[in-house]
Amino acid sequence: MKGIAVLGATGSIGVNTLDVIARHPDRYRAVALGAHRNVELLLQQIRQFEPLIAALTDPAAAGVLEQRVRELGLRTRVLGGPGSLEALATLPEVDQVMAAIVGAAGLRSTLAAARAGKRLLLANKESLVMSGPLLMSAVRASGCELLPIDSEHNAIFQCLPPGSNPGAGPEGVRRILLTASGGPFRDWSAEAIAGATPEQACKHPNWVMGRKISVDSASLMNKGLELIEACFLFGLPPSGVQILIHPQSVVHSMVEYIDGSVLAQLACPDMRTPIAYGLAWPQRIEAGTDFLDLVRTRQLDFLAPDTTRFPCLALARAVADTGGLAPAILNAANEVAVTAFLERRLNFPDIATVIEWVLSRAGGGRAAGESIRSLDDVLQADAEARELALECCRNHGAATRSVHA
Numbered sequence: 001m002k003g004i005a006v007l008g009a010t011g012s013i014g015v016n017t018l019d020v021i022a023r024h025p026d027r028y029r030a031v032a033l034g035a036h037r038n039v040e041l042l043l044q045q046i047r048q049f050e051p052l053i054a055a056l057t058d059p060a061a062a063g064v065l066e067q068r069v070r071e072l073g074l075r076t077r078v079l080g081g082p083g084s085l086e087a088l089a090t091l092p093e094v095d096q097v098m099a100a101i102v103g104a105a106g107l108r109s110t111l112a113a114a115r116a117g118k119r120l121l122l123a124n125k126e127s128l129v130m131s132g133p134l135l136m137s138a139v140r141a142s143g144c145e146l147l148p149i150d151s152e153h154n155a156i157f158q159c160l161p162p163g164s165n166p167g168a169g170p171e172g173v174r175r176i177l178l179t180a181s182g183g184p185f186r187d188w189s190a191e192a193i194a195g196a197t198p199e200q201a202c203k204h205p206n207w208v209m210g211r212k213i214s215v216d217s218a219s220l221m222n223k224g225l226e227l228i229e230a231c232f233l234f235g236l237p238p239s240g241v242q243i244l245i246h247p248q249s250v251v252h253s254m255v256e257y258i259d260g261s262v263l264a265q266l267a268c269p270d271m272r273t274p275i276a277y278g279l280a281w282p283q284r285i286e287a288g289t290d291f292l293d294l295v296r297t298r299q300l301d302f303l304a305p306d307t308t309r310f311p312c313l314a315l316a317r318a319v320a321d322t323g324g325l326a327p328a329i330l331n332a333a334n335e336v337a338v339t340a341f342l343e344r345r346l347n348f349p350d351i352a353t354v355i356e357w358v359l360s361r362a363g364g365g366r367a368a369g370e371s372i373r374s375l376d377d378v379l380q381a382d383a384e385a386r387e388l389a390l391e392c393c394r395n396h397g398a399a400t401r402s403v404h405a
């Protein structure tokens, strides 16, 4: 019986994780559930899974939750505040941590899980993008098992030789072929993309996901973050990762070997497949998904991405080459710009404009490519980039209001 902490329990990945756990009550127990401020959903999950401990990082919401839990006579202990997720991640009863908080908010708890030597099921790609060298060295130091949950990286992991070490360039690999659906604007003209609304950006053709990653998928920044993620996870240079637009989202990624072989992992687009793989590895368990019918799929297309209509991808590749603090700066600027777009304070194409502007100014006197010495370095770069991005969003605000009027 494995104890699981689900951080981001109320999100898309969290809900899917609990769905898989509920299918295997003999193997897994959700002992810790953490989220931001969704009291109703977390309470419902507490009633169903009866975890030892639950946490909301928003202190006011945690107070409400604690009262409701007490009124219902439930035995779950409730924690609140920013440090509560780290407490969940390091609990002795926890064997595996599903890191499924969205954005930089997941950084500390992801690092805490790695340092505590828990099996780390990594969905929170932003934490790896921000602090890749720190997180990977924490993984190596504690000897924790790092299982990528992002469907592409999970596919790559499945196609690599067993026993490949995290962050070490696997033997015999020539390239990784990272697939992308292309998002909802794949076939839109630049003019149409310029007028895109948050609702259109969040309507992904193949996946149902949280709003932030949905916008990232529409701008292809998601693939840019995944490129950086792949370099850290698998120890490859950015030039060793080719990005392919694959509209069907059936081939989740591929590994090309020096003998000319290409291995691929295929499945219906359903996050429960990589989640179940991460939970059970090296075994396999049922995940509740549909099974592929390739006769019905019929066609698998692959195209080169268009970085003119999707400049975020080019920005991310440049940042992957620069390394150091540059990925943290890119990630912070993107988070601020995506929030502004979702709140209709920014036009869709200005997400890239903001990121580019911030990248050209951030660094606080240090070169963006300078290597990361500590978590403080990362947090400082993140905070500075956020401030710059907010300033840039304000400057673009007036133009945006007229488009959305």
Ligand code: NAD
Pocket: 007, 008, 009, 010, 011, 012, 013, 014, 034, 035, 036, 037, 038, 057, 099, 100, 101, 102, 103, 105, 123, 124, 125, 126, 149, 150, 151, 207, 208, 209, 210, 211, 212, 213, 271
């Ligand atoms: P989501 O928005 O549906 O859920 C996010 C979760 O994080 C929620 O539980 C929320 O309570 C919590 N959260 C948000 N802000 C927080 C804060 N400030 N402090 C603490 N907790 C906070 O997001 P999602 O789609 O489930 O994605 C989660 C992560 O998984 C992201 O990093 C995303 O890139 C990655 N991912 C998601 C998918 C997918 O299919 N949804 C696929 C691959 C990777």
Ligand code: MG
Pocket: 150, 151, 152, 226
């Ligand atoms: Mg992905």
